[in-house]
Amino acid sequence: MKSRTTGSWTPVALSADLPAGTVIPARTPTGPIALWRSRSGGVSAFADRCPHRGMRLSHGFVRGEALSCIYHGWSYAQAGNCVRIPAHPGLTPPEAIRVATRQVEEGDGIIWIAADQSATRPPRLDGLAPLRSLTACAGIAAIEAAAGTDASPGGIVGFANNSQTIRMLVASLEDEQALIHVLVEGDASPPERIAASRAAEALRRMAEHIQRKGIA
Ligand code: FES
Structure with missing residues (x-):
């Protein structure tokens, strides 16, 4: 799959x-x-x-x-x-x-x-670095709805949080759940990293609410 x-x-x-x-x-x-x-x-x-x-x-x-x-x-x-x-x-x-x-x-x-013996390579992150991982009880559509944008072809969902753009690498799991890896610029400061982490948690809560309500 x-x-x-x-x-x-x-x-x-x-x-x-x-x-x-x-x-x-x-x-x-x-x-x-x-x-x-x-x-x-x-x-x-x-x-x-x-x-x-x-x-x-x-x-x-x-x-x-x-x-x-x-x-x-x-x-x-x-x-x-x-x-x-x-x-x-x-x-x-x-x-x-x-x-x-x-x-x-x-x-x-x-x-x-x-998922199989793939001849292709995984998507690249284009200079972004992973910060932390989350699991959401929400599908990709609910995450996109919460962010107000669709995922890029490489699986990255970006959204604005104050003056910062938060980026998350998202992939679907079974049972309408998703893996989220929060990404930051390689030179992100500690406050920017903390803000990105909190913004991703808030977006996950919103996506799970959307999923529960069946809005997406
Ligand atoms: S060695 Fe794995 S179940 Fe026995």
């Missing part, structure tokens, strides 16, 4: 929210993801379900260049193949034991996941 704003790509997280050696849950329109960064810095996106007994891999932990499941400790390399089964330390895991992987790209401080 493609997002009307960002196409095949979903901007699931900020790079800053995924340090080396960590795993976090992420949401996409096509299902939950275990998003992890190896010790050497490589980012991978796995379906959030262990092939062994179905435990969420986002509850697991990173060991070097592999992600280990919290339940029985099976470990998966970045390509998704199982590399270790602790209960059978002498066994080389069969190639058939693997977790589904998703195409992932990182750029401009954003981590993107593709």
Whole structure:
């Protein structure tokens, strides 16, 4: 499923929210993801379900260049193949034991996941930098209505707040929800960053009100 704003790509997280050696849950329109960064810095996106007994891999932990499941400790390399089964330390895991992987790209401080094997690249942010992420219980149409403008082809909604233009990268999730990443100019001052953050929160409240009332 493609997002009307960002196409095949979903901007699931900020790079800053995924340090080396960590795993976090992420949401996409096509299902939950275990998003992890190896010790050497490589980012991978796995379906959030262990092939062994179905435990969420986002509850697991990173060991070097592999992600280990919290339940029985099976470990998966970045390509998704199982590399270790602790209960059978002498066994080389069969190639058939693997977790589904998703195409992932990182750029401009954003981590993107593709809905399919996309030949295109994710949209660029044109000098803007991500500040923080929000989830809205509102669809893209309600966010656009609250902002009084449509999203750009790259998925950015801009609106005026006092003398500042606030920009948000928006992408749809399932169930009429949306991901919002607040963007600022690279040289934004601390007061401008705080104002952008608060303005985005206010716009989210307005969009959720519009969504509840069915106005959009
Ligand atoms: S459920 Fe993941 S290792 Fe058993």
